[in-house]
Amino acid sequence: MSSFDRIQAAAKRLQGHARVTPLLSSPFLDEIAGRRVLVKAECLQHTGSFKFRGGWAAISALTEADRARGVLAYSSGNHAQGVAAAAKAHGVAAVILMPADAPSLKIKNTRALGAEVVLYDRAAGEDRSAIGQTLAQERGLTLIKPYDEPEVIAGQGTIGLEIASQAKAEGVTAANVLVCCGGGGLTSGVALALEATAPGLQVRPVEPQGFDDVARSLQSGDIQSNAEVSGSICDAILTPAPGALTFPILQRLCGPGLVVTEEEALRAMAMAFLRLKIVIEPGGAVALAAALFHPDEITGEAVITVATGGNVDAELFCQALSRYA
Template sequence: MVLDVSSPVELTFSEIEKARTRLQGYASLTPLLNYPVLDEQVNGRVFIKAENLQRTGSFKFRGAFNRLSLIPQEQRPSGVVACSSGNHAQGVAAAAKILGFPAVIVMPEDAPQLKIQRTKALGAQVVLYDRESEDREAIARGLCEERGATFIHPYNDSGVIVGQGTTGLEIAEQCEVLGVTPDVLISCTGGGGLTSGIALALEDKLPECQIYTAEPAGFDDYARSLEAGTRVRNAALGGSVCDAVLTEMPGDKGFSVLSRRHAKGLCVTDDEAMNAVAFAYFELKLVVEPGAAVALASVLSGKIDLAGKTAVITISGGNVDPAIFERALKQYSAEKAPA
């Protein structure tokens, strides 16, 4: 039996607007930030959608809260089950706590301890598994069958995607206030829930804006899938510092949106992602996790030419492991030190 990832909503702009109404009073309206130091580096203009400042420290709260809000009252006592390396876990746990029903999160043993601890602190039960030898969906399926719980997929669920799409709705409205028309949107991408949600929102508001996915090397399944015109898998399941965006392959729902929008893909190394983490701290005064820094890394490393252009990029989360954060800062400082 395949896990049921059905959702009672369609992938439409009107559903993104409804999701925003549900999220009012719960999710934060995150800022769209511009820094001269970054503009000077790329010889263009870059605006950062700072979802590291979102509730639970990432954009994931948006999609989780919207999807859980759609669960009928009579089903809520049975709770929800989710699979996540950490950010979706915290989003689901926080949403379940607010809405008053139990949550069980299946998390890899190698997930950052900070994310595991915070998920537990939000009241969710955490079930750990070995990423290399165990099937997380099989574990989740068993829990759903045992409890009669609703499975909340981290990205391949239309209720989750339209919730993430509220990020794009805000971007469009903030750009309008600033008098800015972005040429490109670069979004940190794992399974594609955030990027496809933003693309769906901008399809109505900024249809000429070119969408780019940003991914870590070895896990650029979206870039390869978009180029091939069909979904392809990653060879590895783990091994990158960018834990927040490590997925096996694109979700079919998000891929359908991004294919229609003719999205393109960018890819960065772990070192480039770590450099972006440190740059964000020293130059932008933002705390960012490596997986959430891949869009910034693609800009800083010149993977896309932004000379004379205006770009919006996402920083999708700030739940960085302290040891990884320290490593990034030391590495950056050593490289910048005079010879």
């Protein structure tokens, strides 16, 4: 099965379960950016993030025997909630390995969705992959990786199918598509979908300053790592390096990466609330931040951005509004 065939198959399994999220716009945002800005509001997806798509795609593709044994995922929060919700809907037990410094809202929500949460110390250098492998072996669980997993990539790629259709309806056939990027599961999935359905739409990964491993990897041609694994408010997209599966796709299909500051992400959160009436978290706001505050690095009369998640602690959201609203 080709990558695009897998995306189409995932779309069929997701039909009636995932929301078709809207493509939003505001003349106020257009004025700031100096071009038309279209925002794919994936923060309105189930569990507040695109990660529900990948979780559902992966679990729905498992055999009955694998489902009966249960699943394991590791995540700072959005993949955790997506897998937990999909597992609950399929009657599958889920164990989620989460960093202890993840936003409290994400930890609480994951538990509320019925998953068992196991915390680890990311800041002290504990290796989630090693811990996860041990848990999976001890309990016989199937690991669902957050981005380096074909079915997860396919599930996230269904967003690209929707963008292609929605952009066409808006009369946009050539534009940069800015995607918040961690390990590259969403970015590569969207790029694969657009390659087949809307080749005039070019994907550009967007990352926070200090955690721009994808941008540096694309520039150098080799996988680069981040010096730190935590320390940014953009927790949802902090990963050590691009994935082994995702990087070749990013390298083949994506334009140069973009990098924004935390302050730009906070400002974009406030603008999204004021002008689009949506709530987005810092990691989910970096693509919009790039569109609004880095216009000279973008080409075309229009730009499409993906608002990837809305799971933000109230205190941080209030901070964004108090500064920029």
